[in-house]
Amino acid sequence: MSEIRVENIIGETGTDAVKFTKGVNVTGIVTATSFAGSGASLTGISAGKILQVVQAVKTDVASTTSASFADIPGLAVNITPSATSSKILVTVDVKIGNNSGAGAYLRIQRNNSNIYVGDTATDRTPCLMQTYGGGDTGEGLYGMALYVGNFLDSPNTTSQVTYDVQWMRMNSATLYTNRCGSETHTQYEGRGASSITAMEVEV
Secondary structure, eight states: OOOOOOSOOOOTTSSSOOOOTTOOOOSSOOOOSOOOSOGGGOOOOOSOOEEEEEEEEEOSOOEEOOSSOEEEEEEEEEEOOSSTTOEEEEEEEEEEEESSSOEEEEEEEETTEEESOOOOOTTOOOOSEEEEOOSSSTHHHHOOEEEEEEEEEOOOOSSOEEEEEEEEESTTOOEEESBOSOOSOTTTOOBOOEEEEEEEEOO
16 A cells, blocks of 8 residues: 655645545544534534534523422423434423422423433322422522432434423422512522523434
C-alpha cells in the first residue's frame, strides 16, 4: 500500500481548510482543537446521542384541593421518538407549598399511565415522592417543598408521547405551585419556578 508522509496540509489559498469531497476514512485517532457543525448530524455513534430536547417551564401559580391525582397545569411536554429503540430521559423539578403544613404527593405519567412510582400496598399511595410539612408554621407554611425526579423511560414507539406531572393533596391541604402556603408576610415569602424536560437518547 502506498504511503504519503507530510507534516502540514493547507488549502490552496493558504488559509482555507482542506476539502475532502469524497470523505475521509480514518483507522486511528482523530484529534481536533474545535468542531463546527451540529452534533445531530453525526453518524456511527452507537449509543448515548441526544437527538432532541423538549421542555415546559411553569413560572405562574396554580392551586388544587383535589383528594385524587390531577394534572399540574403547564407541566406537560410532547415528544415524538425517532426510533422505537430510543429512550426518553424525563426530568421534573417542581416547587409546591401548602396552607396547612400537611403535605402532598407527586407522580409522573406517560400518556395517562403512571411511570416511576412505588409499589402498590394496602392503604399506601404509589407516587414518585411525597412531603409532609410537619406543622402550620415555619418551613411547613412558609417554605416550598422541592420535588425532583429523573427517569429513563422506554416508550417503544415512534408516535407522539406526552409526559406530565400530577399532584394530590394530603389531608385537607390546599396545594400551590411556585409559592408557599401563606402569603401574609412579605418578608418570608417568595415565588418559585418549575419545569419538566424530556430528552430523546439514541440507544
